[in-house]
Amino acid sequence: MLPTIGIVLLLSFTIAPIPPSILLLFLFGAAMLVVGMMFFTLGAELAMSPIGEKIGTRIAQSRKLGVVLLLCFILGFIITISEPDLQVLAEQVPSIPNAILIVAVALGVGVFLMAAMLRMLFSRTLRSLLILFYLFVFLLAFFVPDDFLAVAFDSGGVTTGPMTVPFIMALGVGFAAVRSDKHAEDDSFGLVALCSIGPIMAVLLLGFLYRPENTGYTPSELPVIRDSVGLWQCFAHGIPEYMGEIAVSLLPIVLFFAIFQVISLKIRKKPLLKIVIGMVYTYIGLVLFLTGVNVGFMPAGNYLGETIAGLPYRFVLIPIGMVIGYFIVKAEPAVYVLKEQVEEITSGAISGDAMALALSLGVSASIGLAMIRVLTGISIFWFILPGYILALGLSFFVPKIFTAIAFDSGGVASGPMTATFLLPFAMGACQAVGGNIVRDAFGVVAMVAMTPLITLQVMGVIYQYRFARAKSREAAAVPYLDTWGEDDIIEL
Numbered sequence: 001m002l003p004t005i006g007i008v009l010l011l012s013f014t015i016a017p018i019p020p021s022i023l024l025l026f027l028f029g030a031a032m033l034v035v036g037m038m039f040f041t042l043g044a045e046l047a048m049s050p051i052g053e054k055i056g057t058r059i060a061q062s063r064k065l066g067v068v069l070l071l072c073f074i075l076g077f078i079i080t081i082s083e084p085d086l087q088v089l090a091e092q093v094p095s096i097p098n099a100i101l102i103v104a105v106a107l108g109v110g111v112f113l114m115a116a117m118l119r120m121l122f123s124r125t126l127r128s129l130l131i132l133f134y135l136f137v138f139l140l141a142f143f144v145p146d147d148f149l150a151v152a153f154d155s156g157g158v159t160t161g162p163m164t165v166p167f168i169m170a171l172g173v174g175f176a177a178v179r180s181d182k183h184a185e186d187d188s189f190g191l192v193a194l195c196s197i198g199p200i201m202a203v204l205l206l207g208f209l210y211r212p213e214n215t216g217y218t219p220s221e222l223p224v225i226r227d228s229v230g231l232w233q234c235f236a237h238g239i240p241e242y243m244g245e246i247a248v249s250l251l252p253i254v255l256f257f258a259i260f261q262v263i264s265l266k267i268r269k270k271p272l273l274k275i276v277i278g279m280v281y282t283y284i285g286l287v288l289f290l291t292g293v294n295v296g297f298m299p300a301g302n303y304l305g306e307t308i309a310g311l312p313y314r315f316v317l318i319p320i321g322m323v324i325g326y327f328i329v330k331a332e333p334a335v336y337v338l339k340e341q342v343e344e345i346t347s348g349a350i351s352g353d354a355m356a357l358a359l360s361l362g363v364s365a366s367i368g369l370a371m372i373r374v375l376t377g378i379s380i381f382w383f384i385l386p387g388y389i390l391a392l393g394l395s396f397f398v399p400k401i402f403t404a405i406a407f408d409s410g411g412v413a414s415g416p417m418t419a420t421f422l423l424p425f426a427m428g429a430c431q432a433v434g435g436n437i438v439r440d441a442f443g444v445v446a447m448v449a450m451t452p453l454i455t456l457q458v459m460g461v462i463y464q465y466r467f468a469r470a471k472s473r474e475a476a477a478v479p480y481l482d483t484w485g486e487d488d489i490i491e492l
Contacts, residue, residue, distance in 0.1 A: 003327035005030050008300060011320070016307040021225035022299050025234060029296015032235070032288045040285025047278025048166040050271075051257050056174020058264050060121070068121070069114045076113030076195065078252035079168070080106035084290050085161035087245065088419045089154060089445070092427075095147045095438060100210065101203070105155050108202030109195050113168070116194040120175045126190040126404050127395045133197045134388055137204065141381060144207035146439050150380050152203035153446030156196040158419050160411030163249070163286075168192055169408070193407030196449065238295040239287065246286045254279065293420040301421040305428030309374070317429055318371045321422075325367030325448070326360045328422065332415040335359065354459060355405070359413050362455035366447040367422060373440055373447075374429045380443040384450060391453035394461070402460030406453045414449040422448070 008026060012018040018026075059071050080086065086105055090098040119129060141149060160168075172191040225231050257275075261267060267275070308317050329335060339352035369383055395403040423444050430441035 003330075004324065007320075007324055007327065008304065011304060011308070015311065015316070016304050018300065018303055018307075021231070022303055024225065024231055025296045026300035027296070028231065028235065029292040029300075032292030032296070036285045036288030036290075036292055038285070039281045040289055043278045043280070043282030043285050044166040045278070047275045047282055048163070049170040050275055050278075051253075052167040052170030053174040054265055054267070055257070055260055056171035058174075058260070059117075060175045065121075068117065072114045072117045073110040075167075075171070075256070076110035076198075077106045078256060079164050080109040080159055080199075082249035082253055083159060083161050083163045084246065084249060084286060085158040085416050085419050086155070087249075088290075088294070088416065089151075089158045089423075092423065093151050093438075093442070096151065096203075096206070096210065100206070101151075101155070104202045104206045105159055105199040108198030108200075109159055109164075110198070112194050112198030112201075113191070116172075116191045117175065119190070119194070120172065126193065126400065126407075127392075129194065130197075130395070130403075130407065131392055133194070133201070134392065137197065137200055138385060138388070140201065140204040141384075144204050146379065148203060148207035150439060150443035150446065152200050152207070153380065153384060153449070154423075154442055154444075155199040155203050157411060157414030157445035157449035159199045160192050160196050161415050163253075164195070165192060165412050167253075168195060189401060189404035189408050191408070192411045193404065196407070196411040234295055235291060238291045242287050242290045242294070246283055246290070249286075250279070250283060289416065293416055297417075297421045298424045301424035302428040305425035305430075306432045307428075309429035309432035314375065314433065317375065318368050321367040321371040321425070322364045324425070325422065326364035328417050329359050329363040329413050329448075330356065332413060332417050335412055335415070355409070355456065358455040358459045359409055359452050362451035362453075363413055363448050365455075366451035367444070369451075370422075370426055370444040370447045371429065373443065374426055374435060375433060377435055377440050379439070380446060384446060387450045387454065391450070391457065394454065394457040397464075398457050398460030399464060402457055402463070406456035406460070409452040409456050410449040413452050414445045418445050418448050 005027075008018075012023055055075070059068055062068050081102060086102055087098075090096075090101045093101060115129070118124075119126065141152075144152070168191045169189075172189065225234065261272070305317075308314070308320060335356070339355060343352045372378070373380065373383065391406070423441070426441040426444045427437055430437045435441070
């Protein structure tokens, strides 16, 4: 988080001066973000992950396939509606009403969570499903209006945010624990990957059915603060709003868990109290986090993008975006959840630090490509199509678990920081260069979700090469006497 703040401050004091009011909002928002992330991470560990794991275990134990699929669909639907990232994106999309977009995306996640669970139950290869579904996605993409294309791929990225990732991954761990076979560990990953496809497909299908009347984008007014009281009022107005939104978002999950607890789980008092406390931590963390990023980060991101793109040497937008992208992914709360679960399930064989480096490099490259799109107006299709072809091609050359983790990471990397800072940054830049904001600025979340698929699988290729070399060295290190024949030993 500190590098991101440092970059913004450096830019504000050099090539992109920021008004004091926006700078103060940014700094206060950053402080709230740090505290919120701390509470959220603790809450996810105490509540969301245990709930997902216990519910996943209990659902997997059911012998009624219809019941399993129905419960998975309901879980996918309510978790998606609870996802704050999706609500942030829906508010910024002018061409589709918020409710229509959110419901369409939630239906997509619900259907694909069912598909993900069927894959785990019947031990099907993730790679074949990814190839099949993405072929269908790109077939649809040829025929939908351009206004839906970038939004569709953005929806796939924001859906897998701080609420859905801990829950869905823990759900997969619960299912894998019931199977307990040698492939269960590998199959526990890939749920987020499949659930990311659902929103893309749902919004693309929506493009055939829904014809928006208004596709124009109206930029939001930047706040003007005259004194410290005005600064406090910005956050004071924002906190109650997000308290209500997060309460509504968490309510379906709380109710579902309560019903499941009474009917089936019957968790003892002490562990139950721990989960309740974790829920409270999650609530506090999300309120502080979203208030900080929406009130403080969005205005700063929009203003910075507009100012830098308005410079005579606007190409500098590309390297600046890459540097911001490298560091900003480290502030994504869901990244920490994924790193911990990867290290735990692989028993440390896959380092969380190495995965974080690969994610940072991937996101950095993606923001560079997104800024090229903003400056040139090239359709996102010509970036996404070769990117996914390369990612799916690499899946044939790496261990299955690396493919699953890579496609999971794509959804995880594109979290609230991307939706509330990088997307406004791209919007501000696009506005400055006179581009089409809906077509050229939207899609930055999709680019962030795509590049980790490549970088993490490249890490898998390197890992596999090093493992093979180590194994060959072990095989070559045969004891000296073992190379002798029986007659040689007798003579000796």
